[in-house]
Amino acid sequence: MNTKIGKLLEEARVDGFLAYRTIHGFFFPYLFSRENARKLEPWKQTKAHYPMAKLLLALARGNPNRTYGILVRGCEERAIRELFKWGQLERERVVMLGQACPAELARHCECWQPYPSQVDYGKPVPPVKGSKRVQDLEKMTAENRLQWWLSHFNRCIRCFGCRDVCPVCFCTDCSMEHEKLIPSNKLPPDTSFHLVRAVHMTGRCIDCGLCEEVCPARIHLRTLYKEVNRLVEEVFDYKPGTDGQNSPFIFPGEEAMLPPGPR
């Protein structure tokens, strides 16, 4: 990792590089620049999973004229591609280096593509087809499924963690804060909170699973969004984060585009 990133920094291809650094034995996201390039470490495989794309988005919004490099997993690459499509990041201002996920992480995520298109570090492991968690729920009766979801949704403490960590949640105005739709005086919020978010994940969710990891109530959000993705593929014939296919959720014309901006 140190040689490739060091070279990118030295040749001034990038102004900063977002990768990991070990601090007290743990992996943390770290922004490397020419000044601290000596702190770069050799690449090591890790299960550490951070909202790297979201960090990149925040960096790019703060410094629109700079070019950043980023170390990506399969899901992070999909997130960045989706952000390109929505006009939130510029293609020429992002340089990606890819790392493949370990088999354990791919299994845990039930990831359909646990590696980016270009793998610089690690060895790609085979993707997981289908999702056992979704299939288990499909087998239940409608009544049991409702009870199962209610037992999850009722634990929600409305911390907005799922939204705040989501790499593709970039809107400056959020429907989750709509007073009529999600009344602010209700705790736990009713089912509409999760269904509205699920509706907003259509054509955007790249299945990184950060929402579920960050959820303090351990709501199985990923299972819900995996089904959302399956429906999007079935109804709209679109897989978010794939290259070369325009998103059917973006209307042509500049007025309809969501403007980039800080939230």
Added chain:
Amino acid sequence: MKDKIFEPRILGFLCNWCSYAGADLAGVSRLQYPPNIRIIRVMCSGTVSPHHILHAFQRRADGVLVAGCHIGDCHYLKGNYLTMKRMKFLEGLLRFAGYEPQRLHLEWISAAEGGKFADTVREFTERIRELGPAPSFEAVPKATAIKVT
């Protein structure tokens, strides 16, 4: 109170150019249909956001009817194509979350089809009457269902 038959509350989103005119025709033709439906006129069925439908269920609607022009007849050329996909997605989502997708109904009704409008409302009301009241979005799970995983 108990032996009173259940009167469902149904919300109808009708498009301005076809279905609303169809409903109007049903009225002027004096066709009978159940008064359980409350109609909201929208400019196009494509303007009905999933939010509106979820909000209707949140506010205790027992069924939601969305009606628009026939495919190819949309006043805005392709608004009803959007509706069709959106409704299909929303049905799938409601089903997966454990709610009955039958409470959501999409129908193409043209301005000349007053009879079809009356039939649709009649059939839909009967269907919802059989299903009973919609589960509340504020429901709490039964004690047996609570299992922290």
